[in-house]
Amino acid sequence: MSVMSDERTGGRQAGGSGPWPVRGVRAMGRGLALAALAPWEVLLFCLMVTAISLLGVGIGVFLVPALAVALRGTTAITRRLAGQWSGVEIEDPYRPQPAPEPGFKGLMQRNQWILTDPATWRDLAWTLVSPVVGLAIAVLPLALVGWGVFGLIMPLVWEDIADGGGNNWYAMIKVTSDGSALMAAALGVPIILGGLAAGPHLIRLHALLAKSLLAPTEMSRQVRHLTETRTDAVNTSAAELRRIERDLHDGAQARLVAMGMNLGVAERLLAKDPEAARAILADTRQASATALNELRDLVRGIHPPVLADRGLADAVRALGMDSPLEVEVNAELPGRPEAPVESAMYFAISEALTNAAKHGEAQRVTVELWYETGRLRAQVSDDGVGGADPSRGTGLRGMERRLATFDGVLAVTSPTGGPTTLTMELPCVLSSPKTSSS
Amino acid sequence: MRVVLAEDLFLLRDGLVRLLEAYDFEIVAAVDTGPDLLQALVEKRPDVAVVDVRLPPTFTDEGLQAALEARRRIPGLPVLVLSQYVEQLYAKELLADGTGGIGYLLKDRVFDPDEFVDAVRRVAAGGTAMDPEVIARLFAGTSSSAADPLARLTAREREVLGIMAEGRSNAAIAERLVITERAVIKHTSNIFAKLDLPVSDDDNRRVLAVLAYLK
Structure with a gap:
């Protein structure tokens, strides 16, 4: 992300539009505005440190969350200004807030959420850095211009200063005469111009400084990504387990119960009414076949046997054979990926084939499957009508989530009128090189 | 008739042995x-092998691989493969050498001992026994466009084709559909x-042609 935003601003002028002196003057104002934040930041720092030190006596737990809101609000201003004024986009670095809980438990939870987030401590560090280094940078444009103006008016004021016993140095010029005062005035001009020219860049420097503390670190970004994908994965697998439990409960399990009952009845009838017993036994056999069928379908949905037996390439070929479409499979894998990765890719391709048959009005599908530079890649192209939109189709979103669990990605090209091409990528390593049969 | 049986679950192996022995097969291993x-x-x-697809040590398609390897060494060795699930891919591999003597059935088919034993005998005689499930998937896998010759078949003809693809003789088809053998021939x-x-009078070649056509 950071790379992208840097590139974007690279093409833009620092400090907004307009001729450079205007931008210079604007930078002075912006520097002042940033400087105005400094006292508030100092105050916040002191309050926050106090609140944290009061955690031990209990009051802190009420103060910390409230102050954290103020702290985050303040750094949010800095972030927003960095983006608006200098094009330095700074993302929010905070961890997602846990689901709010009522009462004392919720309060402790909020405290924990705030205090264990490194971003809080980086915010706090910023309220210390900003009033010192940040302030210096922010007021520098104004200071330079002001100093330049002071040089410019030196011919008018030097005598008064000298009479008053003040410092009569202006930069490296000792002002002791009209002549040297004019030299100071001449020096004032480039200083003013330099101040104006440097202004926007200094404001941008301030923004970059802010970014170094207020942007999410690479680590925190990864943590956030992992947290999100893990939550997805856990939810998906929990839902899967519930579905399997329900299927077993309503299907095979219920049938076994019925079969046991029927067998009991048949046993009793055997002597009295052999014909009736025979009919019940035939029913029971039928029920056992149905139960087996259901179990088989269930197993296919959990982990397809052919995938376990043969690996991905042959499993995808088997998918192609079962599809009502004409499917050409070109699979070249030098080994087998980890089972979960294999399974994720299998179900993604299966979903893609189903979509092509269901929505795409396709006749022909080509599936390419290969491994390259540490990535398992699959491309599913059909000759259907196109118009597949990942933001609308739950199928495509499900596919995306399934792949995201393993840091995989899905790319969809599907112009209206077709054709549709889905490209899936999963980073993985392949195990034991074993040639797949073709 | 001498049978080699491969099944890793003791209960099933024991059951199969008993079933086959009850029908006068000799289990040699x-x-x-x-x-x-x-x-x-x-x-x-x-004379025939009855083989479970999934076997130790790998618990993958070990049984299928062993059967295919044996048929490479002894061409035409009759093999009936049993599985908890059927895959067109495996059916295709089994039929690939085109010599017949191949069966591929769901394990559930042993529930009907007469039918099952009939399939074993058919395979032993060099015939074919494809599971109806395989055939159903073959049919489902063919496109349903009007250009497809299958669409030109009548419902009855499709039925006959399906049973024929399982490897049944005309007599068996007639019996199943409750029609005369002459009608089946027509x-x-x-x-x-x-x-x-x-057109071929040889049952087996007929089946192979049909299966090849379907995929």
Whole structure:
């Protein structure tokens, strides 16, 4: 992300539009505005440190969350200004807030959420850095211009200063005469111009400084990504387990119960009414076949046997054979990926084939499957009508989530009128090189 | 009739042995791993082998691989493969050498002992026994466009084609559909004409042609 935003601003002028002196003057104002934040930041720092030190006596737990809101609000201003004024986009670095809980438990939870987030401590560090280094940078444009103006008016004021016993140095010029005062005035001009020219860049420097503390670190970004994908994965697998439990409960399990009952009845009838017993036994056999069928379908949905037996390439070929479409499979894998990765890719391709048959009005599908530079890649192209939109189709979103669990990605090209091409990528390593049969 | 049996679950192996013995088969070997199966097939050269797809040590398609390897060494060795699930891919591999003597059935089919034993005998005689599930998937896998010759078959003809693809003789088809054998012959010649397949009196070659056509 950071790379992208840097590139974007690279093409833009620092400090907004307009001729450079205007931008210079604007930078002075912006520097002042940033400087105005400094006292508030100092105050916040002191309050926050106090609140944290009061955690031990209990009051802190009420103060910390409230102050954290103020702290985050303040750094949010800095972030927003960095983006608006200098094009330095700074993302929010905070961890997602846990689901709010009522009462004392919720309060402790909020405290924990705030205090264990490194971003809080980086915010706090910023309220210390900003009033010192940040302030210096922010007021520098104004200071330079002001100093330049002071040089410019030196011919008018030097005598008064000298009479008053003040410092009569202006930069490296000792002002002791009209002549040297004019030299100071001449020096004032480039200083003013330099101040104006440097202004926007200094404001941008301030923004970059802010970014170094207020942007999410690479680590925190990864943590956030992992947290999100893990939550997805856990939810998906929990839902899967519930579905399997329900299927077993309503299907095979219920049938076994019925079969046991029927067998009991048949046993009793055997002597009295052999014909009736025979009919019940035939029913029971039928029920056992149905139960087996259901179990088989269930197993296919959990982990397809052919995938376990043969690996991905042959499993995808088997998918192609079962599809009502004409499917050409070109699979070249030098080994087998980890089972979960294999399974994720299998179900993604299966979903893609189903979509092509269901929505795409396709006749022909080509599936390419290969491994390259540490990535398992699959491309599913059909000759259907196109118009597949990942933001609308739950199928495509499900596919995306399934792949995201393993840091995989899905790319969809599907112009209206077709054709549709889905490209899936999963980073993985392949195990034991074993040639797949073709 | 001499049978080699490969099944790793003791209960099922035991049941199969009892079932086959009840129908006067002689079990010359009942093994439970892929390597043992291959050895038994090559050494005993049975009249037919009944093989579970998934076997130790790998618990993958070990049984299928051993059967295919045995058929490479002993061409035409009759093998009936049993599985908890059927895959067109495996059916295709089994049929690939085109010599017949191949069966591929769901394990559930042993629930009907007469039918099952009939399939074993058919395979032993060099015939074919494809599971109805395989055939159903073959049909489902063919496109349903009007250009497809299959669409030109009548419902009855499709029915006959399906049972024929399982490897049944005309007599068996007639019995199943409760029609005369002559009617079956009429249907089959219609089917072969519509699908443009070479007519053959040999049951087995007929089945292979049909299966090849379907995929």
